[in-house]
Amino acid sequence: MNAQNLNASRPTLLLVDDSSEMLDLMEALLSDSYKILTAPSGAQALELVDSSTPPDLILLDCLMPGMDGYETCRKLRASSAAATPVIFLSALTSIDERLLGYSAGGDDYVCKPFDMPELLAKIERQLAASAAKRELGQQLNEAVNAVMSSADMVGEVGVVLDFQRKLNSCSDYAGIAANLFESLERYGLEGCIRISGQVGAISLNSKGTCTALEQSILDHLAAQGLDPHIRPLGPHTGFNFDSVILFLRDLPMTRPAGMDPELAERYGRAIDNVALLIEGACTKVVALDNEVAIRQLNDKVIKMMAMTRLALTDISVRNQDQASEVKFLFEALAKDMEDSYIHLGLMPQQEDFLSGLVKNYKESAVQSLAKSQETEGRLRQVIEQLGQLK
DSSP, X not given: OOHHHHHHHSOEEEEEOSOHHHHHHHHHHHTTXXXXXXXXXXXXXXXXXXXSOOOSEEEEEXXXXXXXXXXXXXXXXXXXXXXXXXXXXXXXXXXXXXXHHHHHTOSEEEESSOOHHHHHHHHHHHHHHHHHHHHHHHHHHHHHHHHHHHHHHHHHHHHHHHHHHHHTTOOSHHHHHHHHHHHHHHTTOOXXXXXXXXXXXXXXXXXXXXXXXXXXXXXXXXXTOSSSSEEEETTEEEEEOSSEEEEETTOOSSOOTTSOHHHHHHHHHHHHHHHHHHHHHHHHHHHHHHHHHHHHHHHHHHHXXXXXXXXXXXXXXXXXXXXXXXXXXXXHHHHHHHHHHHHHTOOHXXXXXXXXXXXXXXXXXXXXXXXXXXXXXXXXXXXXXHHHTO
């Protein structure tokens, strides 16, 4: 490892003391293991911290002219070095002095003249504790981010479920579009939509009728076909699910490698959730189209039933007229034959035979007409049963 990499990998210590001799001594003792920064006063230590990355640990003299070590520590705790461990170095050993250091925000206290192994041990202990805190803080942040991400996902899924629930009350394509735009707004998305089916097609944006430019974009998506259903359009995304075509602004499907991973994941989830919304909308379009088809079929059946009833009524009247006419004709024939017997000179047996023959044909004709009336009655029963199925 070269000197530059070695220096970069070592912890940085800031030595703060008004004695140049002490600074030189401390630097000589510690420079083999640490990267050393020095400041001859509390004010210069604060300037150094504010102008660069905070050091990993600060060794701070208590007794300095002007701003003493305790005041310097209190100001460090309000700066970017708030989490940096501070070890006080002091010739004062009383408990009161140690309590002052604790109250100022110090982490440890070493009395002068100090034992070098003890100082090194305390430095390493504070560096290890600081590293552990940073790792714990990072784990906590990751946990919080995971919880927030999970909460976001739950909220996003909630939008989809709420949309599915509201679809039940939609009675036309416009209602589907309105609920879809409401859900997209909750995702922070905006665009335009075209819904088409058995009863026509509508093209809308969240404010009303699509602009000419939006119409042309939807036409372009329709002309591209269904494979794939989702495709990038520059920094935007288009969805073509046949009966529902949607264009969304500022929702990039293609994301650069340098994009923030969390943002990229959020965009990906948004596209997946929008696809779920569209699939629900497509299902509702099919349901509405089926309802229209059923209503149209019912209308046709009702018309056919009405026409059949009229036809049956007409047939019934004709059958009754025919039956009356047949009876009248056979009765007239029987009377004419009886009147003609005198002139024909027939024997009684011959007259009886002819009269019985006419009577038999009359009965056969009446029975034939009765059968057609039975058929008519069965047809009426079928029509009544069909009417009960509406």
